[in-house]
Amino acid sequence: MKRTLAFIQDAPSSFVLVSIGALYVAFIARNPAFIKLPHQFAILRSGIVIGIMALGLLLVLISGGIDVSFTAVAVLSMYSTVQILNGVNYGGPIVVAFLIAAAIGGLLGLLNGALISLLRLPTLIVTLGTLTMFRGFMLFFIGTDRIRELPAQMKPFARSTILSVATPNGGKASLHVGFLLLVGLALAVAAVLRWTPFGRAIYAIGGNRQAAERAGLPIRRVELGVYVLAGAIAGVAGVVDAALIRAADPFTIVGTELDVLAAVVIGGAAITGGRGGVLGTFLGVILIALVDSSLVLAGIPTEWQRLFVGLFILAGVMLPALRTWNTRTDPRTIE
Amino acid sequence: MSAVLTVTEVSRSFGGVQALQAVSLAVDQGAVHCLVGENGSGKSTLTKIIAGVLSADAGTVAMAGHEPRSGVNPALAIREGISTIYQDLALFPNLTVAENIAPGERSASLKPHWQWRSSAKSAAADALEELGSAISPTTVVERLPTAERQLVAIARAMTHRPRMILMDEPTAALTHQEIDRLLALVGRLRDEHSMSFMFISHKLNEVLELADSVTVLRNGVVASEGPAADYTIERLSNDMTGRKISSARPTKAPSGREPRLTVTGLCVKGAVGDVSFEAAEGEVIGIGGLLGSGRTELALCLCGLLKSSAGSVEIDGVALRPGHFQDAIECGIAYVPEDRLTEGLFLDRSIRDNAAAAVASAHSSRLGVLDRSALHATAEKWLGQLRVKSADSNDAVNTLSGGNQQRVVLSKWLANRPRLLILNGPTVGVDVGSRHDIHETIRRLAKDGTTVIVASDDLPELLAVTHRVLVLSSGRLRHDLHTSDLTVQALWEAISADGARS
Ligand SMILES: Nc1ncnc2c1ncn2[C@@H]1O[C@H](COP(=O)(O)OP(=O)(O)OP(=O)(O)O)[C@@H](O)[C@H]1O
Numbered sequence: 001m002k003r004t005l006a007f008i009q010d011a012p013s014s015f016v017l018v019s020i021g022a023l024y025v026a027f028i029a030r031n032p033a034f035i036k037l038p039h040q041f042a043i044l045r046s047g048i049v050i051g052i053m054a055l056g057l058l059l060v061l062i063s064g065g066i067d068v069s070f071t072a073v074a075v076l077s078m079y080s081t082v083q084i085l086n087g088v089n090y091g092g093p094i095v096v097a098f099l100i101a102a103a104i105g106g107l108l109g110l111l112n113g114a115l116i117s118l119l120r121l122p123t124l125i126v127t128l129g130t131l132t133m134f135r136g137f138m139l140f141f142i143g144t145d146r147i148r149e150l151p152a153q154m155k156p157f158a159r160s161t162i163l164s165v166a167t168p169n170g171g172k173a174s175l176h177v178g179f180l181l182l183v184g185l186a187l188a189v190a191a192v193l194r195w196t197p198f199g200r201a202i203y204a205i206g207g208n209r210q211a212a213e214r215a216g217l218p219i220r221r222v223e224l225g226v227y228v229l230a231g232a233i234a235g236v237a238g239v240v241d242a243a244l245i246r247a248a249d250p251f252t253i254v255g256t257e258l259d260v261l262a263a264v265v266i267g268g269a270a271i272t273g274g275r276g277g278v279l280g281t282f283l284g285v286i287l288i289a290l291v292d293s294s295l296v297l298a299g300i301p302t303e304w305q306r307l308f309v310g311l312f313i314l315a316g317v318m319l320p321a322l323r324t325w326n327t328r329t330d331p332r333t334i335e
Numbered sequence: 336m337s338a339v340l341t342v343t344e345v346s347r348s349f350g351g352v353q354a355l356q357a358v359s360l361a362v363d364q365g366a367v368h369c370l371v372g373e374n375g376s377g378k379s380t381l382t383k384i385i386a387g388v389l390s391a392d393a394g395t396v397a398m399a400g401h402e403p404r405s406g407v408n409p410a411l412a413i414r415e416g417i418s419t420i421y422q423d424l425a426l427f428p429n430l431t432v433a434e435n436i437a438p439g440e441r442s443a444s445l446k447p448h449w450q451w452r453s454s455a456k457s458a459a460a461d462a463l464e465e466l467g468s469a470i471s472p473t474t475v476v477e478r479l480p481t482a483e484r485q486l487v488a489i490a491r492a493m494t495h496r497p498r499m500i501l502m503d504e505p506t507a508a509l510t511h512q513e514i515d516r517l518l519a520l521v522g523r524l525r526d527e528h529s530m531s532f533m534f535i536s537h538k539l540n541e542v543l544e545l546a547d548s549v550t551v552l553r554n555g556v557v558a559s560e561g562p563a564a565d566y567t568i569e570r571l572s573n574d575m576t577g578r579k580i581s582s583a584r585p586t587k588a589p590s591g592r593e594p595r596l597t598v599t600g601l602c603v604k605g606a607v608g609d610v611s612f613e614a615a616e617g618e619v620i621g622i623g624g625l626l627g628s629g630r631t632e633l634a635l636c637l638c639g640l641l642k643s644s645a646g647s648v649e650i651d652g653v654a655l656r657p658g659h660f661q662d663a664i665e666c667g668i669a670y671v672p673e674d675r676l677t678e679g680l681f682l683d684r685s686i687r688d689n690a691a692a693a694v695a696s697a698h699s700s701r702l703g704v705l706d707r708s709a710l711h712a713t714a715e716k717w718l719g720q721l722r723v724k725s726a727d728s729n730d731a732v733n734t735l736s737g738g739n740q741q742r743v744v745l746s747k748w749l750a751n752r753p754r755l756l757i758l759n760g761p762t763v764g765v766d767v768g769s770r771h772d773i774h775e776t777i778r779r780l781a782k783d784g785t786t787v788i789v790a791s792d793d794l795p796e797l798l799a800v801t802h803r804v805l806v807l808s809s810g811r812l813r814h815d816l817h818t819s820d821l822t823v824q825a826l827w828e829a830i831s832a833d834g835a836r837s
């Protein structure tokens with residue numbers, strides 16, 4: 001018992017892996033069609049936007065903060081980018097759309113960061129405020145219409161796939177190219193966290209803010225960087241979402257905050273800061289995507305879905321507590 | 336000799352408390368300057384001001400060759416060559432030992448360094464080896480026991496070879512061998528590298544062994560200062576407290592009383608083997624032993640915080656279920672942990688609430704409603720008895736000085752009137768005056784019938800309060816010595832000889 005516990009704690013990912021495995025077994029038992037490729041691709045596809053936003057939130061959580069405004073940032077950046085590009089009748093490469101959205105997201109993140117260090121209020125309070133502010137600003141000043149006409153180059157992007165497999169009944173199952181973007185961003189964030197002094201400073205600040213201060217780390221700058229980065233990543237997520245649903249919808253993404261938070265926390269990030277990693281987050285996203293998109297197929301009512309997500313959050317939050325409990329009664333760690 | 340650090344007329348207050356009042360001192364190049372004073376006399380506050388993490392209300396701090404400063408700027412202090420070992424260690428619990436020690440984490444710059452990991456690991460290993468410690472650089476710090484965390488904090492300050500190191504009670508959690516090694520290392524760095532030190536400790540023998548010069552603080556003002564040669568332990572404690580501290584011996588062991596605690600064949604996997612003993616009502620029993628002797632494990636096991644693998648523990652004839660802390664509490668057992676600063680307190684709750692935490696259930700009605708005023712009266716009484724120094728007991732515990740926080744934990748458990756009180760290092764980090772008071776309290780509790788077990792590294796303390804000392808080594812009970820005719824020397828030999836044998 002103790003050994004299994006220790007194993008789970010040492011690798012929070014293993015808990016997620018076990019859960020994913022268990023869900024697969026259960027789903028296949030209920031409905032063998034579950035394992036077919038089209039459905040597997042659909043699961044991954046539904047994890048793309050959540051996954052990208054989770055990467056930004058991961059940075060914030062590690063630094064010891066919490067951000068709930070990222071959905072508003074994503075939508076605001078995406079919607080204004082589309083409006084700008086449509087306004088100038090842009091027909092160039094899609095990269096520009098990502099860059100503009102990231103820039104707008106980064107600016108909104110900068111505002112978050114600046115308010116946090118200026119007001120010295122809890123990050124939850126500040127970002128709750130900016131969440132409402134960004135939403136209101138967008139609906140009031142920018143627009144409330146669903147824009148079906150996306151800039152020219154977003155259409156091919158929306159149709160691009162990286163894997164196409166013919167299905168027996170003559171159809172085609174394919175994985176959207178956005179998944180590649182998610183993987184690329186995940187690798188980039190992992191590299192920043194692991195190998196750059198900026199990344200290590202994020203962990204240090206989340207682990208013991210006072211110690212970081214005393215060690216002379218530039219806390220303000222690092223924190224500002226974290227929120228700017230999280231905002232930029234949310235902006236990218238917004239554009240990907242528009243491409244996936246082939247429209248700029250002001251009401252998309254909003255409401256997925258909890259799913260994203262769940263993915264990150266289940267993946268091993270601590271709400272108290274200092275802990276978490278990209279691999280765990282990635283697995284957490286897969287788990288959430290699995291729950292979100294599969295319960296229906298497996299014949300489980302949608303209402304249950306929220307219950308499942310809630311249970312997984314609870315489990316994710318409890319693991320660190322188990323860890324403390326375990327080390328406290330572990331004789332090796334005494335004297 | 337020239338001064339490397341000059342502190343001029345520094346004052347600082349917190350709300351209504353004047354923590355420092357026009358304090359001046361100078362530390363010479365290649366010298367160890369010791370700072371002593373009672374709990375709450377302002378030592379840590381002065382350290383933080385010199386380290387640039389706290390601003391001074393008035394006065395300046397100047398390193399030789401730099402402008403005087405008085406504001407908050409830790410990075411600047413580090414650049415001027417000051418390293419600091421904080422009383423609360425200020426480590427990153429979530430990072431590895433290497434990352435905690437590594438220069439990259441400490442320096443104010445954020446230069447990229449791709450090979451940083453491997454170089455950090457070897458730097459950390461070197462620094463720890465100097466201290467004679469074999470902690471693996473890849474261990475995550477939160478997994479380390481307090482003593483090893485302390486070593487990590489020391490190693491971190493040393494790696495840089497700074498001009499000067501501020502050490503705020505670096506030896507509080509360490510054992511004899513580790514302390515000896517640290518003191519030797521400080522001496523060597525001073526003599527061979529001409530490094531300077533400001534050293535804070537409540538262990539006055541260490542102070543006299545190491546110091547070139549001394550400053551004594553009392554209530555935030557300099558009570559006396561001078562070359563170390565002018566001081567004796569008596570003078571130090573007189574200057575600190577303004578009163579004479581006599582060394583007392585315990586009252587005679589009670590005879591013919593019923594056994595309160597009966598331990599039979601107790602084993603803890605990998606730590607304690609087949610320990611049996613009895614303790615009577617009103618008896619004070621010491622547990623001595625080197626690091627890894629099973630001392631702490633035995634104490635933890637008695638109160639159900641650690642599960643025994645064999646044997647039994649009985650209180651007044653009632654057997655405790657192994658590993659059930661709640662059982663132990665209901666039977667009237669109180670345990671005061673070794674690492675009180677992290678285990679024993681709700682740091683941002685008030686002093687009074689903390690002191691009252693353990694007695695809350697005794698002061699609630701049958702419906703579970705708290706009788707607040709009675710609760711607070713009990714808390715205040717014990718806070719007063721242990722002389723916790725605070726402006727207001729409604730303030731948060733983390734505004735207290737380190738030693739005063741320890742006393743709050745003690746008072747929390749004493750308020751419970753336990754039948755069996757288990758203390759692990761009861762006076763670690765506590766000044767001589769309060770140490771005396773705490774010993775006095777232990778004796779009084781015992782006289783009133785409480786059985787007390789004191790696990791401690793501090794041999795004079797064991798002799799001062801206990802009736803019997805159990806000496807452990809490699810988890811086995813080697814000696815059961817009566818204290819009345821024991822000397823520190825004889826006790827030390829009993830403890831260390833066994834350690835060498837195994
Ligand atoms: N942040 C704070 N807020 C309020 N009061 C404080 C704060 N920090 C320190 N004090 C007060 O300043 C005084 C000096 O505290 P300091 O920590 O410097 O004592 P110390 O000499 O280091 O004691 P010890 O030996 O117990 O560590 C104490 O009365 C303490 O309560």
Ligand SMILES: [Mg+2]
Pocket residue numbers: 378379380422503736737738
């Ligand atoms: Mg102090």
